[in-house]
Amino acid sequence: MANTCLQLTGFTVSVLGWIGLIIATATNDWVITCKYGMNTCRKMDELETKALWAECVISTALYHCISLSQILDLPAYIQTSRALMVAASILGLPAVILVVMAMPCIHLGNEPESAKNKRSVLGGILILLIALCGIVSTVWFPIGAHRQHGLMSFGFSLYAGWVGAACCLLGGCMLTCCSADSPAPYAADNNRFYYSRQGPTNPTPSSSNHAKSAHV
Numbered sequence: 001m002a003n004t005c006l007q008l009t010g011f012t013v014s015v016l017g018w019i020g021l022i023i024a025t026a027t028n029d030w031v032i033t034c035k036y037g038m039n040t041c042r043k044m045d046e047l048e049t050k051a052l053w054a055e056c057v058i059s060t061a062l063y064h065c066i067s068l069s070q071i072l073d074l075p076a077y078i079q080t081s082r083a084l085m086v087a088a089s090i091l092g093l094p095a096v097i098l099v100v101m102a103m104p105c106i107h108l109g110n111e112p113e114s115a116k117n118k119r120s121v122l123g124g125i126l127i128l129l130i131a132l133c134g135i136v137s138t139v140w141f142p143i144g145a146h147r148q149h150g151l152m153s154f155g156f157s158l159y160a161g162w163v164g165a166a167c168c169l170l171g172g173c174m175l176t177c178c179s180a181d182s183p184a185p186y187a188a189d190n191n192r193f194y195y196s197r198q199g200p201t202n203p204t205p206s207s208s209n210h211a212k213s214a215h216v
Helices: 002-026 038-043 076-101 113-148 156-178 207-215
Strands: 031-033 047-050 054-058 063-067 151-154
Touching (some): 002 113, 113 151, 113 156
Antiparallel strands (some): 031 047, 031 151, 054 063
16 A cells, blocks of 8 residues: 555656656746846846747847757757757656556556566656756756856746756656565465474383283
């Protein structure tokens, strides 16, 4: 019962983390870059938000985004973060399917319990891989943006990515740890040994010995 509760909790946390990573991948508010103060950058139209797919300029009366379509001209940190976040978003689907098929309420024929445990462990490993992709992306991207443009603050998308990666890490650990194979039931009939304790047999004295003792 405890393993089932841990499995359900890990699945719920992992799905929420996967959704957070998808939100981070799809939105354009990763970091806010500026080399001066906030008001100065707004007046000079140099306050920008950078993300995986676009760069947006924020001014007093303008919010304009430019898509980053020239893949070969992009810095390495943007290309790598793109690939990792897309991989995390795609890997989430088979991971969720594997964990759902390993739930105690799902039965696929007369499969043994060990097959469900293996699916749950595999799903947990995929979720841990998703968490690793999210952590690398959400840590490397602000570092690269700071070196290139000067980082002012983090955006909503980056926070969503951090929370999603943390949830996937926690959920993947719970699924992997609580899905270990339970020990096989003790086969009492096959492993039971019977011992007969026999004491020393005392031979009954013969009638001739009784007769001798009687004469004495």
